[in-house]
Amino acid sequence: MNSLSARALALLMVDWRGSNGPAYLALADRVRLLVLDGRIPLGTRLPAERELAAQLELSRTTVSAAYADLRDSGYLESVRGSGSTARLPHEGGVDLDLFGDAPLDFSKASLPALPSVAQAAQAAVDRLPSFLSDSGFDPFGLLVLRRAIADRYSERGLPTDPEQIMITVGAQSAIHLLARTLLARGDRAIVESPGYPHAFDALKAAGARLVPVAVTTDEGWDVSGLEQAFQRTSPTVAYLMPEFQNPTGRTMDETTRARVLELAQREGTTLIVDETMTGLGLDGQARTAPFPVARNVVIIGSVGKSIWGGLRIGWVRAERELIQRMARARFASDLGTPILDQLVVAELVPDYEQILAGRRAYLRQGRDHLAKRIRQQLPGWRMPHVEGGIVAWVNIGAPLSSQLALQARNEGLVIGAGPRFGLDGVFERFLRIPFGMPADQLDRGVDALAAAWHAVTRSGVRLDDTDLAHVV
Structure with a gap:
C-alpha cells in the first residue's frame, strides 16, 4: 500500500485556506478534491492526524474533525492500527447525485468522434477475417498500420520505416512503456510545468524523480531553466510536448x-x-517540421485527440533497437494492441490531412466561442489567445482553483483544478478549460463556472503578499 507523508500532503495543499469557513471543512474539502482529481491515488494511506497537524501547524482536533468529515462522506476509510486510506464513496464511484441530472465533464481534453469512424469500423470488420488465423498477440502492431504511419513521417520530412514504429494502446500506454524501458528508480526526468499529469504519473510509477521546467502562455519554455535542469541533473529522459503544449498551447521555436x-x-x-x-x-x-531527428529522440503519437479517444491507438517512433527493447518489456503489461481498432485507424490514416483540416475548423469555432463567453460572464479572468490544441490555460486571478473545481461539481461540472497540471500544489490561479465540445456544452460549462465562482468569492477574497507569492 502506498503512503503519503505529512510533508508530501502539505505540498499538495498550497492555499487550502481560501475561505472564512471552519478550518476543518476547508481541510476536508481540499483532501476530497485531491482524491477526486487523482492527486491522492485510491488506497493511499494518509498521514496520521498528529503528524499532519504538526506539519500544517493546526490543532489535532481540527485534523481529527476533517478526517471524520471525510469518513462520513465516504472519501476515507480508517481501521484501528492500520491508519486511514483514500477511497471513493459507494465502493468505486463518485456519488452521481453530486453532479445533477446531466453532468458535464471538462476534465478530459477530447473531441466527439468523427462520423467517418463508423464507416471505417464497418470496413475494418470486412477486413478482419483475413487476420483471424493469427494469434492476435503482437507487441509491434499490424504491418499495414505501421507502414501507413511510417509513410506519414516520411512525407513530413522524417524518413521512417515500419520497423521503427510500435503500435500501442493509446499514447498513455506508450509513455508507460517507454518509462519502464528507459528508467530505473531514482533516475531524473525533466517534465514541463504545467504539463500532462498522466505523463507525470507514468514517470513516477517507473521510479523517476521529476525535474520541472516552466512553460508559460506568454513566454513559452524557460530556456535558461531547461539548460540548468539538464546540466544540474543529467536526466535520463525528458518528456516534452513541443507543438501546442498541453495545457499552455505554446509551440517551441526551432532555436x-x-x-x-x-x-x-x-x-x-x-x-x-x-x-x-x-x-x-x-x-x-504553417505546419511545424518534426522534432530534429537523432538516435536519442523518441516520438509519440495517437489518434485520441484528432479522430476519437475511444479508438485506443497510439504509437512510438524510435530506433529499431529501442523498439525491440520495448517489445521485450511490453508483455509484462499487455499482450498487444486490439486488431480491430488498428484496422479502423488504418482505414482513416490515408485521409488524415483532410481529417485534421476539419478538426482545426471545428476547434477554431470552439476556441472563439469559449473566449467570447468568458469575456461576457467572467470578465476578471484572462484567457490567452490559443494558437493551437484543444484547451485554454486560463488565469482566474486568485489562488482559488481547487475550491472552484470542488464547487463546480455542485453545479454539475467536473473539471480538473490547476494544480493537477503541476507539481507540489502550484497553479492555484489557473484552470484548464477544454473547448472541443459543442457550443451548447461550452455554454453550460461556462454558466456552471460562473455560478461556482460567485459561490466561492461571494464572501470576498483578500489578496496579501502571501497570496501574491503564488503567482506563476
Whole structure:
C-alpha cells in the first residue's frame, strides 16, 4: 500500500485556506478534491492526524474533525492500527447525485468522434477475417498500420520505416512503456510545468524523480531553466510536448528545439517528444517540421485527440533497437494492441490531412466561442489567445482553483483544478478549460463556472503578499 507523508500532503495543499469557513471543512474539502482529481491515488494511506497537524501547524482536533468529515462522506476509510486510506464513496464511484441530472465533464481534453469512424469500423470488420488465423498477440502492431504511419513521417520530412514504429494502446500506454524501458528508480526526468499529469504519473510509477521546467502562455519554455535542469541533473529522459503544449498551447521555436537536442545529446538524455497535438494549429499557421531527428529522440503519437479517444491507438517512433527493447518489456503489461481498432485507424490514416483540416475548423469555432463567453460572464479572468490544441490555460486571478473545481461539481461540472497540471500544489490561479465540445456544452460549462465562482468569492477574497507569492 502506498503512503503519503505529512510533508508530501502539505505540498499538495498550497492555499487550502481560501475561505472564512471552519478550518476543518476547508481541510476536508481540499483532501476530497485531491482524491477526486487523482492527486491522492485510491488506497493511499494518509498521514496520521498528529503528524499532519504538526506539519500544517493546526490543532489535532481540527485534523481529527476533517478526517471524520471525510469518513462520513465516504472519501476515507480508517481501521484501528492500520491508519486511514483514500477511497471513493459507494465502493468505486463518485456519488452521481453530486453532479445533477446531466453532468458535464471538462476534465478530459477530447473531441466527439468523427462520423467517418463508423464507416471505417464497418470496413475494418470486412477486413478482419483475413487476420483471424493469427494469434492476435503482437507487441509491434499490424504491418499495414505501421507502414501507413511510417509513410506519414516520411512525407513530413522524417524518413521512417515500419520497423521503427510500435503500435500501442493509446499514447498513455506508450509513455508507460517507454518509462519502464528507459528508467530505473531514482533516475531524473525533466517534465514541463504545467504539463500532462498522466505523463507525470507514468514517470513516477517507473521510479523517476521529476525535474520541472516552466512553460508559460506568454513566454513559452524557460530556456535558461531547461539548460540548468539538464546540466544540474543529467536526466535520463525528458518528456516534452513541443507543438501546442498541453495545457499552455505554446509551440517551441526551432532555436529552442535545437538547443534542447544539443543539451540532451551532451547529457545522454532520451527525449520523449509527444506529438498528440500535432497538426491542430488554429490560425492557419504553417505546419511545424518534426522534432530534429537523432538516435536519442523518441516520438509519440495517437489518434485520441484528432479522430476519437475511444479508438485506443497510439504509437512510438524510435530506433529499431529501442523498439525491440520495448517489445521485450511490453508483455509484462499487455499482450498487444486490439486488431480491430488498428484496422479502423488504418482505414482513416490515408485521409488524415483532410481529417485534421476539419478538426482545426471545428476547434477554431470552439476556441472563439469559449473566449467570447468568458469575456461576457467572467470578465476578471484572462484567457490567452490559443494558437493551437484543444484547451485554454486560463488565469482566474486568485489562488482559488481547487475550491472552484470542488464547487463546480455542485453545479454539475467536473473539471480538473490547476494544480493537477503541476507539481507540489502550484497553479492555484489557473484552470484548464477544454473547448472541443459543442457550443451548447461550452455554454453550460461556462454558466456552471460562473455560478461556482460567485459561490466561492461571494464572501470576498483578500489578496496579501502571501497570496501574491503564488503567482506563476
